[in-house]
Amino acid sequence: xxxxxxxxxxxxxxxxxxxxxxxxxxxxxxxxxxxxxxxxxxxxxxxxxxxxxxxxxxxxxxxxxxxxxxxxxxxxxxxxxxxxxxxxxxxxxxxxxxxxxxxxxxxxxxxxxxxxxxxxxxxxxxxxxxxxxxxxxxxxxxxxxxxxxxxxxxxxxxxxxxxxxxxxxxxxxxxxxxxxxxxxxxxxxxxxxx
Numbered sequence: 001x002x003x004x005x006x007x008x009x010x011x012x013x014x015x016x017x018x019x020x021x022x023x024x025x026x027x028x029x030x031x032x033x034x035x036x037x038x039x040x041x042x043x044x045x046x047x048x049x050x051x052x053x054x055x056x057x058x059x060x061x062x063x064x065x066x067x068x069x070x071x072x073x074x075x076x077x078x079x080x081x082x083x084x085x086x087x088x089x090x091x092x093x094x095x096x097x098x099x100x101x102x103x104x105x106x107x108x109x110x111x112x113x114x115x116x117x118x119x120x121x122x123x124x125x126x127x128x129x130x131x132x133x134x135x136x137x138x139x140x141x142x143x144x145x146x147x148x149x150x151x152x153x154x155x156x157x158x159x160x161x162x163x164x165x166x167x168x169x170x171x172x173x174x175x176x177x178x179x180x181x182x183x184x185x186x187x188x189x190x191x192x193x194x
Contacts, residue, residue, distance in 0.1 A: 001082045003054075010051050010079060019072065021051040022111060026137055026184030033135070033189075034061060034107065043105040043127055045096045045120050046112030050076030050089070056109075057088040064103065068095040097123060104129045111137040115162035118169055121190070125175075133191050134176070139163065140186030 014021040022030075030052075033039070040061055044053055047067035053076070057063045067073040073093040080089045092099060096112060097119070106129055110120045117136055128134065144151060144160045145167070151157040167188075170178045176190035 003083055006079065006082050007051070007055065010049060010054070013075075014049060014051065019048055019075075021048055022137055023184035026187055027052060027055055029181060029183055029187065030109065030135060031055060033133075037106070037133070039106040039133075041103070041105045041129075042107045042109060043101065043103075043124065044109045044111065045124065046110070047076045047091060048072050048111075050079040050083075050091070052109070052111065053089050053091075054079060054083045054085060057083075057085050062088055062090070064090045064092065064101065064105070066092045066094060066096045066099050068093070096120065101127055103127065104132075106132050108132070108134045109137070110134065114138055114141060115159050117163070117166045128192060131192055133189060136188040136190070138185045139167070139180065139188045140182075142185060145186070 011021070013019065034056060042056055042061060042063045044063055044065040047053060047065040049072055053063045053065045067076060070093065073091065076091055080086055080091060105127055108124055108128055110117060112120065121134060139145065141160055141163055145163050148157050148160040148164055151160055170188065175193060177193055179189040181187040181189060
């Protein structure tokens with residue numbers, strides 16, 4: 001199938017089925033970052049339907065991506081096959097916290113459970129190549145971060161507070177140079193301090 005047609009179909013599917021996929025502005029930033037920094041290997045936490053993995057995989061880039069939701073994983077398998085990218089994208093059906101990967105990656109992209117960003121970093125930072133980068137999506141969480149006290153829903157307030165606490169933690173850690181990019185729903189770039 002034509003890749004552009006497939007991408008449009010995936011966007012329609014995500015909108016219809018309420019599957020969260022990366023906002024276009026965030027994804028375009030990441031695609032540019034991959035190109036500029038000659039990224040060859042990517043570990044993605046949170047495949048969903050394979051949208052960002054398919055967009056990131058190219059003739060120079062391999063993506064390993066982890067998804068715990070079976071329906072989304074199966075949709076991703078179908079989409080990767082339709083994109084003819086099975087040789088470039090390795091799909092793993094498992095909870096990320098139960099996944100042990102030995103490979104090292106130029107880039108780790110975290111786009112999964114928003115309240116677990118710190119735990120994802122702690123688990124997977126050993127898989128980052130020296131001088132590698134971690135990118136975290138949705139750090140503004142629909143504009144709610146910084147406004148947790150105004151949120152009525154207890155569960156939502158708790159999740160937003162976790163993100164706010166994670167941002168405070170980033171201010172104190174010394175391992176990474178931290179940069180916030182105000183596009184899409186907010187990106188955090190962690191570049192390993194050499």
